[in-house]
Amino acid sequence: MFLTVIGALNEGFLQTLRLFAVTLLGAIPLGLVISFGSMSRLTPLRWLARTVVWIIRGTPLMLQLIVIFYVPGMVLEGGSPWPGGESGRFLASAIAFIINYACYFSEIYRGGIQGVPAGQQEAGLVLGMTKSQIFFRVTLLQMIKRIVPPMANEIITLVKDTSIARIISLQEVIWAGYAFMKGSHGYSGLWWPLLFTGLYYLIFNGGLTLLFAWVEKKLDYFK
């Protein structure tokens, strides 16, 4: 029984990890794009970016998942645009999570970028550097150092937030644990698998914590 449960939970946790990894890969760069938008000198672009951030941060992720997954099939002629089976639910979850986390990341980036003293940019301009040179060679690494602690916070939250995707029936690890209460792999009425899923999160987040501590140490040479 233990091995069956572990097998099912492992499968669920793989799905959790997949969603986590894809969200990070997507949201880290997209957040940078959005943060540039929200600091842009073009007023319409700035307002667009800030409105998007307002809407995404101002509504529950759970609601965003429901809207992204169910509404297209209700309004589009040809039915749901999402691929059938689990892959469609994963794709919808990934997109919702990327957009949601990109908005949070963008604000962290903005704080990091604006926290770099303006004098450094002025110095760069005096030296004849272009704007992009200044960003990539002067600002970026200092920003990265500044944003590591708040990003670590968000990323650890993301690991646990992936469980929200169960609202559109993505079968991540919490779902897999819950299933044993209702009847899964020949067992029903078991409650311990659900509690056991906590260990998965705890161990994975423990690893992440060590990783971030290491990264912070590595970046220590920027004062």
Added chain:
Amino acid sequence: MKKNRIAASALALSVCLSLAACSGGGETPAPASSAPAGTAPAGTPAAESDLAYVREKGVLVVGITEFEPMDYQDSDGNWIGFDADMARAFGESLGVDVEFQIIDWDNKIFELDGRTIDVVWNGMTLTDEVLSAMECSNAYCNNAQVVVVPAGMADQYQDVESLSGLTFAVESGSAGAQQAQEYSFTYNEVVDQATALLEVSSGTSDAAIIDSLMAGAMVGEGTSYDNLTSTVTLNAEEGEQYGVGFRKGSDLCPALNEFFASSYADGTMMQIAETYGVQATIIPQ
């Protein structure tokens, strides 16, 4: 070092963009946007034939939850149960594959209308809400709502009067919740019937109201909840029935009713029912 970081972030950005492109491309597999409307029976409000839509994509997506003895997994992870086997046979009669999709029961109408599933086939009690939101098949199975209490306290709760002081756990939106309202019991709504049982087992609620079919499979000796037992049947007289739900106006519904009739006539339906021990509850078609 710095170049590598820039290259890495450029790579991540391109992954992000291709993902976005992928989401745009996701619209292409949308099937049957111009399905022949001529096959729809006259008078159905559906703009196009649901049957033709399902046939064209070649797969009937059946929305289920884990629910013994109707839809549940065997130890190899295959979907079995009375409803699962019947759904497979129905798909065969239509000439399409059957795909089982686990759904959140609260979202069943979203799932149907968003066309992420084609049918809800999961021991669904035909309540007024269900009948008004879905195109429902003929009833195929009798059910009732029973009260589940800890086995040691069963003697004290053998009639409806004795239940009034208890706090109940019921699945939100379920027939059990309706019963709790009708009897003006104190109750908490939980996400599903299995959680309602967990509440009783852990003592956070005094009793649960669940489907008698489910209680038969999940409560009592030889089950994981051998510390619980079912006592009073709340709606024994009027009873209730299970049906299958489709999108409003779907022509899959009459097709299923025909299938039920022929499968009852040739004995397959009862044969499947006996496999799962629900033969006594089957309604003649």
